Amino acid sequence: MRPGWYDDAMSDAYRIVPTTEDRIEGFHAVLDAVARERRYLALLEAPPLEETRTFIRKLLQTGAQHLALDEAGHVVGWCDVARWQRPGFTHVGSLGMGLAAHARGLGLGRRLAEASIGAVRERGVERIELEVFASNTAGCALYERLGFVTEGVKRRARFLDGRYDDIVLMALMS
Ligand SMILES: CC(C)(COP(=O)(O)OP(=O)(O)OC[C@H]1O[C@@H](n2cnc3c(N)ncnc32)[C@H](O)[C@@H]1OP(=O)(O)O)[C@@H](O)C(=O)NCCC(=O)NCCS
Numbered sequence: 001m002r003p004g005w006y007d008d009a010m011s012d013a014y015r016i017v018p019t020t021e022d023r024i025e026g027f028h029a030v031l032d033a034v035a036r037e038r039r040y041l042a043l044l045e046a047p048p049l050e051e052t053r054t055f056i057r058k059l060l061q062t063g064a065q066h067l068a069l070d071e072a073g074h075v076v077g078w079c080d081v082a083r084w085q086r087p088g089f090t091h092v093g094s095l096g097m098g099l100a101a102h103a104r105g106l107g108l109g110r111r112l113a114e115a116s117i118g119a120v121r122e123r124g125v126e127r128i129e130l131e132v133f134a135s136n137t138a139g140c141a142l143y144e145r146l147g148f149v150t151e152g153v154k155r156r157a158r159f160l161d162g163r164y165d166d167i168v169l170m171a172l173m174s
Contacts, residue, residue, distance in 0.1 A: 014076075017070045018067060023070075027066075030098065031043075037101075038161060040136055062085055063083045067112060077097070079096070079116040080116070081095045091126040092127045094130065095116065097113060109142050110145065114146070125174075127172070129151075129171040133168075153167070
């Protein structure tokens with residue numbers, strides 16, 4: 001994986017970097033901000049910081065990929081692919097991601113996801129799966145552009161703020 005990229009003017013301010021110990025607090029803050037939007041993630045707020053720290057440490061010990069989007073030293077996005085540990089399923093990873101509102105729609109999500117997918121494929125992950133709310137237009141568009149295919153829909157899977165939402169199950173095979 002390249003440690004960062006500077007190859008077009010729009011992206012000059014951003015770098016894709018590993019979520020190292022010193023970036024966990026920043027990751028926690030952006031996760032919390034996206035969760036509190038109440039639209040895109042199943043979480044409505046981030047777990048406590050210490051819980052997040054423990055979770056990331058464990059994730060990294062199990063061959064997962066956790067990347068951060070850095071803007072001038074601040075984490076403004078993340079993409080993780082958690083590798084399944086159960087025998088028979090270690091070729092499978094689950095992808096999750098999010099960007100701070102101001103960083104969306106600039107092509108950064110695509111590049112972050114591509115970097116994560118490339119890195120886990122090199123480690124032998126052959127199937128990457130994810131769940132996305134059907135109302136998440138940008139999310140669905142991004143995953144389709146990346147080649148993810150819909151495998152199923154959980155109908156009316158969430159009822160929140162007076163509205164039902166379906167959950168789309170998608171997967172990408174290498
Ligand atoms: C979903 C998310 C990660 C996408 O990242 P992004 O940086 O905004 O998306 P990009 O700018 O990289 O766009 C990727 C592709 O999706 C398309 N796209 C992006 N936003 C779109 C929108 N609102 N409507 C239609 N297409 C859209 C782009 O045209 C682009 O396709 P292209 O490369 O062929 O031009 C980002 O919007 C986000 O963090 N949203 C909130 C959190 C979230 O939804 N997380 C995912 C939960 S499953």
